[in-house]
């Protein structure tokens with residue numbers, strides 16, 4: 176083929192497209208040099224055509240429709256399976272605005288690096304223009320964005336995870352703020368060069384420019400690095416928008432809970448990645464008379480409503496959940512959600528054309544094709560599904576989805592929960608003494624590393640507000656912002672209570688002390704009875720804990736000794752933890768709000 180064979184087909188912007196959007200797309204196309212530019216309308220026909228093309232290209236494997244209607248398996252490049260925090264950058268003008276929990280990079284240098292990498296990076300590929308709304312279209316709490324990407328997998332995922340297409344594009348006018356998100360897998364194709372099923376690049380950058388509300392992601396197609404509406408926009412950029420505009424963008428699930436007396440509550444809960452958000456969001460209570468319905472499983476945008484109360488929306492439209500550990504015995508609702516219309520990534524393939532992963536059932540099938548496409552048997556000695564394998568599915572398909580999940584005003588929050596994965600020290604549940612203490616509990620979350628990000632599994636790391644990888648500005652300023660929001664809520668007389676939970680405490684023998692999953696409803700019961708003023712609490716150095724006998728253990732198979740261990744406070748370990756917290760606070764070089772550092776002194780005094 177000769178150079179003359181290169182045909183560029185740039186479809187024009189749809190009628191009515193905002194001129195700034197059209198200009199920006201032209202500029203990105205001029206930089207990245209794709210063969211085609213396609214404006215996505217979000218239609219079913221468009222999704223179908225993308226899926227068909229990806230099956231032909233080998234990016235997706237169509238599952239057996241008898242078992243899993245209209246569902247697909249994607250196998251990533253084995254090097255591109257999780258978020259990479261070392262390659263994730265916050266490029267604020269002032270490095271102290273990124274703070275010690277972020278990788279800061281100079282915005283001018285980063286722009287020049289990225290321009291070099293993106294120069295011609297879409298050669299031979301299609302540039303898709305993906306307009307989207309985070310939050311219900313037209314809600315006062317929603318925000319708009321446009322992602323350009325050369326990955327059809329990302330387009331299809333954005334179609335599930337966001338309100339994507341023409342309607343979102345029409346919302347953007349000359350004075351509407353919108354977030355610019357640029358993504359390339361970084362694998363240009365020379366003329367006639369054959370593609371691979373999962374193109375990516377060893378060089379990866381996930382760069383955020385908070386001041387100009389821009390995201391540039393290069394080299395990865397893994398969801399957390401490439402579905403830019405999610406962690407990059409709805410958390411990193413949105414947290415900065417929220418700081419500037421007086422609201423909160425948080426790594427939180429949202430649920431509606433109804434108690435046996437018919438009172439309805441809404442709860443927001445922040446846990447680090449792969450620490451139980453999706454599971455709690457889809458909880459089926461083990462205790463009679465309680466129901467839990469799903470509003471969101473990963474991200475919440477919260478702000479003071481016209482009524483002065485804290486309200487929240489789920490800005491997403493789908494779930495990008497961890498597959499391993501999801502099974503009929505742990506999360507029936509998730510299993511029922513995944514009946515069809517699902518993209519699975521890096522799970523194992525069964526001989527009958529369905530999928531499998533560790534924890535889906537107790538006994539694995541005798542033979543599988545593992546996530547890397549290799550033959551697998553239970554004797555293989557390695558997991559069949561990648562530990563961070565995922566499902567991507569529309570929220571509306573969830574049987575427990577709440578009737579108010581798309582309420583444009585958001586749901587009223589009655590309780591906020593912080594949690595982490597802690598084998599030791601942290602009790603099953605603690606109530607904060609007040610908002611300031613609650614902010615301290617959020618600020619001091621530590622959690623064992625999971626497979627959701629590259630790094631050493633099990634290593635304890637600080638993950639304040641479960642936002643360490645996701646806060647687009649200085650974490651200490653985030654705490655100050657929370658304190659300010661609390662003060663405003665106090666003025667209007669309705670401050671949600673704050674709690675801390677830990678489902679993951681282990682005994683000396685290494686087994687979980689708490690059965691978790693459906694039984695977590697017992698902890699929710701105590702939390703919401705506290706909110707409803709129905710139950711007392713006991714003082715502990717860490718905060719308020721259930722008085723003996725107040726945690727509902729009826730019919731529960733947990734020994735008295737294990738229950739005691741779940742609430743044990745070891746003063747020596749806590750003194751060591753307090754020292755570690757002091758060192759952590761020092762890393763913020765004087766930026767930690769006084770109301771937060773004072774809580775550490777209170778804790779030390781209570782420990783004696």
Ligand SMILES: Nc1nc2c(ncn2[C@@H]2O[C@H](COP(=O)(O)OP(=O)(O)O)[C@@H](O)[C@H]2O)c(=O)[nH]1
Pocket residue numbers: 446447448449450451452453454455472496497499500501505678679687690691692695
């Ligand atoms: N032991 C235990 N494991 C849990 C519990 N809840 C979730 N998990 C496991 O933790 C992993 C991550 O859960 P998930 O809900 O997907 O976390 P998310 O990434 O925060 O949404 C999965 O393997 C779950 O099976 C629990 O209450 N107890």
Ligand SMILES: C=C(OP(=O)(O)O)C(=O)O
Pocket residue numbers: 258398399400406447448449450452473495496497627628
């Ligand atoms: C989507 C992700 O997160 P979570 O594990 O919190 O669902 C991710 O970490 O890429």
Ligand SMILES: [Mn+2]
Pocket residue numbers: 449452453472473495496497
């Ligand atoms: Mn999740």
